[in-house]
Amino acid sequence: MRFLMQLIGLALMLLGIYFLGKNIFFTTNVSPYWWRGIAADASIFLLVGGIFLLILMPLGFLKNLGWVLVAAGILCIFVSSRAILNPTSLWQLFLSMISMTVGYRLLATGRI
Numbered sequence: 657m658r659f660l661m662q663l664i665g666l667a668l669m670l671l672g673i674y675f676l677g678k679n680i681f682f683t684t685n686v687s688p689y690w691w692r693g694i695a696a697d698a699s700i701f702l703l704v705g706g707i708f709l710l711i712l713m714p715l716g717f718l719k720n721l722g723w724v725l726v727a728a729g730i731l732c733i734f735v736s737s738r739a740i741l742n743p744t745s746l747w748q749l750f751l752s753m754i755s756m757t758v759g760y761r762l763l764a765t766g767r768i
Contacts, residue, residue, distance in 0.1 A: 658766045665762025672756030676749070679742035682733075702729030 682696070706725030709718050761768055 661762050661766045665759045665764075665766075668755045668759030669763060670759075672752040672754075672759060675752035675755065676744070679744050679748075681740040681742070683740060696732070699729045699732035702726070702732060 682700070702725045706722045706727075706729060709722030709725065713719055713722065758768055
């Protein structure tokens with residue numbers, strides 16, 4: 657039963673991330689500056705690597721390295737200027753935050 661609750665929690669967290677992230681678009685264009693394409697690619701790799709480290713290695717040095725990679729990925733997004741943020745309604749924000757919060761509680765403890 658606990659495994660089922662954790663699975664539901666993971667599904668709710670992914671649903672919340674979907675609701676929040678469906679209005680974020682990453683684009684790449686040919687740019688006169690050579691670093692813009694590299695920064696767009698590096699931002700994806702750094703964010704994915706940082707999130708994997710935060711999820712898989714929650715303690716110690718690798719957790720701090722995960723936060724550094726996430727921060728570097730966000731910095732690369734701003735450097736490349738290729739993330740398009742469409743407006744999100746208050747309802748979508750509320751739904752995604754509730755879904756992620758309940759999902760995290762179910763995943764971590766198995767209960768709300």
